Amino acid sequence: MAGLRERKKQRTRQALVQAAFQLFGERGFEETTLADIAAQAEISTRTFFSYFASKDDLIFHDTEERLETAARAVVRRTPEEPLIDVLRRLVDASVESALNQTLGKKEAAVRTRLILTEPSLQARGLHLLFDTQLRLARTLHGSFAGELSMVEAAAAIGALIGAVKLAVVADLQDDRSFDEILDTARRAAEIAISGLRSLA
Structure with missing residues (x-):
């Protein structure tokens, strides 16, 4: 029952x-x-x-669920697994989560547009973005205990998520499909990960 x-x-x-x-x-x-x-x-x-x-x-109904998906990708780190591999898995899990989200592509596009144009949603979105990055940075720091400082973990997460979010917004056009937006996210993530190799 x-x-x-x-x-x-x-x-x-x-x-x-x-x-x-x-x-x-x-x-x-x-x-x-x-x-x-x-x-x-x-x-x-x-x-x-x-x-x-x-x-x-x-608008933000699945934020916690998507954060948990991303965190699980980090926590799954095996001994000796390098940072770059963990970050790439984090991106893959996040993209897969976006593809499998409860919203369809049309609804996901509506959400993106609203967050970018409605002041109250912009403010809430920025707050959640900061909170999400901080929580993921703490998770990454815990998974690399003794290898990454909190500053390094925060810089890695900030660079990765910042690159993806800004690239998506900068490349957002009315006629772009959801799949094209995801391709932009993947490309930005790869650029950020390449730049983070100095932490490996």
Whole structure:
């Protein structure tokens, strides 16, 4: 019975996410209300708050899950495995996570556009980016105990994620497909990793 309830909750949560991104794409972020999203997902506005606290939370609904995926890629480090290999696995895991995300390509493009254009989402996105990098840096430092200082681990994560994020934003165009955006991310990651070989 508990398993059935949990599956129902997951379906409702996913319905809210899908409804929200459909409406955000059609009407815009500010123009879409919580009541609109709840009605589209066929639940009450009151029930909405059992799943999300705000519209912003819908945009960043999978942040923690994606962070855990990235962290697992780092923690899997085997003895003597070099930093470059771990960083490359981190990128591969993150790209795979993006490809397998609950959002479709169209919805992922809507999210990217909104984060870049809505001031409240920009602020939240920057805060989460900083928090994510710091947590990954601590994880990397722990996986290379005695080999990488915290400063070196932070520099490696900052360089890698910073390169990917900035390259994607700089190369973002209305007609670019999600796959092309991912190719940009991979290329930027390789450039950053090449520059980090001095830490190896």
